[in-house]
Amino acid sequence: MAAPATLEQALAHADARPGQHTWVHTIVRWLFITVSLTFLAALLLAPLATVFAMALGRGLLPYLESFADPDTSSAVRLTLTTAAVVVPVNTLFGLAAAWAIAKFEFRGKSILITLIDLPLAISPVISGMVFVLLFGLHGWFGLWLQEHDISIVFALPGIMLATMFVTFPYVARELIPLMQQLGNDEEEAAITLGAGGWLTFFRVTLPKIRWGLLYGVILCNARAMGEFGAVSVVSGHIRGLTNTMPLDIEILYNQYDFVGAFAVASLLTLLAALTLIVKTAVERTGYRRR
Numbered sequence: 001m002a003a004p005a006t007l008e009q010a011l012a013h014a015d016a017r018p019g020q021h022t023w024v025h026t027i028v029r030w031l032f033i034t035v036s037l038t039f040l041a042a043l044l045l046a047p048l049a050t051v052f053a054m055a056l057g058r059g060l061l062p063y064l065e066s067f068a069d070p071d072t073s074s075a076v077r078l079t080l081t082t083a084a085v086v087v088p089v090n091t092l093f094g095l096a097a098a099w100a101i102a103k104f105e106f107r108g109k110s111i112l113i114t115l116i117d118l119p120l121a122i123s124p125v126i127s128g129m130v131f132v133l134l135f136g137l138h139g140w141f142g143l144w145l146q147e148h149d150i151s152i153v154f155a156l157p158g159i160m161l162a163t164m165f166v167t168f169p170y171v172a173r174e175l176i177p178l179m180q181q182l183g184n185d186e187e188e189a190a191i192t193l194g195a196g197g198w199l200t201f202f203r204v205t206l207p208k209i210r211w212g213l214l215y216g217v218i219l220c221n222a223r224a225m226g227e228f229g230a231v232s233v234v235s236g237h238i239r240g241l242t243n244t245m246p247l248d249i250e251i252l253y254n255q256y257d258f259v260g261a262f263a264v265a266s267l268l269t270l271l272a273a274l275t276l277i278v279k280t281a282v283e284r285t286g287y288r289r290r
Helices: 007-015 023-055 060-066 070-103 109-121 124-135 142-147 156-167 169-182 185-192 197-226 229-235 245-254 258-287
Strands: none
Touching: 023 258, 060 258, 070 109, 070 156, 070 169, 070 197, 070 245, 070 258, 109 156, 109 169, 124 156, 124 229, 156 197, 156 229, 169 197, 185 197, 197 258, 229 245, 245 258
């Protein structure tokens, strides 16, 4: 069959194809758009609007006074501190694990990949219970920790360990397929030309994976700030000491302090929105262009 000779004939040929610019096509398209928008409005926009409406229901002053509460301020600081420690550690782990898996062949490689995916497959509550069984008073190392006056469970180290466990796959799982796709050709060429391992990593590998790395860090940070299940088990719910923002929201809500609960929830929502904005900026800047 001969190709259309002119642009007008080509457009006419495209318009004549089945399903192109017909009234059925238009109805189906707008039906899908309407269903998608309705779903987003019901499950995303309505809850977000409720959070801010409840937080500001008594005015701006009570909303701001909620953050002056010492326990709430402590929860905010603890959440930010935990994220500030957990995210860099998981970033280093993710880089090392992705480098090992994507660049080398070794025994136990499939086991390592499975272990990286483990926190995504099990409940966060079970993750918290594991740390209680290991470091709790009646756990495997509980007696030794007590003798040396070291507190892990119901203290800051336990919260960081639990958060680290549930968030460590994000950077690695973002980098592994990216590194596998990029291959080893440029690294091998750099080493052949005399570059060392560290120089090859910083001058060749890191520039190619920087957007994927940043994307994984953003996801890890979002999960670290919002983690509830594992932290709830290991924290002990000690107000002013071991309560993170999600735990503080639960306590305030159970005490019928709805303004305080939704105020903290709104702050957590704003942090999540900021994370989403940074994520979108990363995608537009260059992460998807590779």
